[in-house]
Amino acid sequence: MQNRNDFIEKLLDRAQIKEGMRVLDIGCATGEVTQLIAKRVGANGEVVGVDVNESLLKIANENNQYNNVSYRYSDIYQLPETMGHFDAIVGRRVLMYLPDAEKCLQILKSILKPEGILCFQESDAINTGVGADALSLHQSAIQWIWETVKQEGGNIHIGQNLYNLLHNNGMNVVDYFAEAVIQTSMDNDLAWLVDVMLPRMKAHGVINDDFSLDEFKSNLEHEAINNQCAFIRDMAFGIIGKA
Secondary structure (H helix, E strand, O other), rough: OOOOOOOHHHHHHOOOOOOEEEEEEEOOOHHHHHHHHHHOOOOOOOOEEEEHHHHHHHHHHHHHHOEEEEEEOHHHHOOOHHHHOEEEEEEEEOOOHOOOOHHHHHHHHHHEEEEEEEEEEEEEEHHHHHHHHOOOHHHHHHHHHHHHHHOOOOOOHHHHHHHHHHHOOOOEEEEEEEEEEEEEOOOHHHHHHHHHHHHHHOOOOOOOOOHHHHHHHHHHHHHHHHHOOOOEEEEEEEEEEEO
């Protein structure tokens, strides 16, 4: 089973994010990936995280322990010119939520230094739930999650389309890979995810307003105990392109 940051760490390795680089983290949220990058670029490097969620940026700033990290409130489509140019631009699960990913890529290309790197981790609903045939409630939870993302306008199959997206926008794709995120009935994040996404699920009619979270968690645990198996929770796609 994978740790939450295993895939992005592998992507950063393959993208050769290293000492002294100036890196932009788009859709940085609470700064989790930003801080991983900061460790790699060191004191001689710099990381800028941008997001449009002020509450998440507040958390990112409160948790910031690096002198070479700064966070800014900015729309991806309206990045200020004063931000300058970057050796690399990184994003985790960002493109899938954008209404115009191609426009975003064109903007990001324009602020890359020569030979600069774009690298993204995105999710894809392909094959999710495989192996969980005996776990009907687990399967339902997986489908609720993806249906909510879809209802919010997210592209739930962007992972398998990343190559075309970068290639058609003038990027030289130098690496493209995917991994199945394996979880088990006794060790998964479905209860937590449903809890976190519950208001969004109800808002989009994915589940009923009278849905009982406590009852769901109890039934999920009972199903897990009686049907122990592994399943594909997500497919993670990574891509690296050069300008």
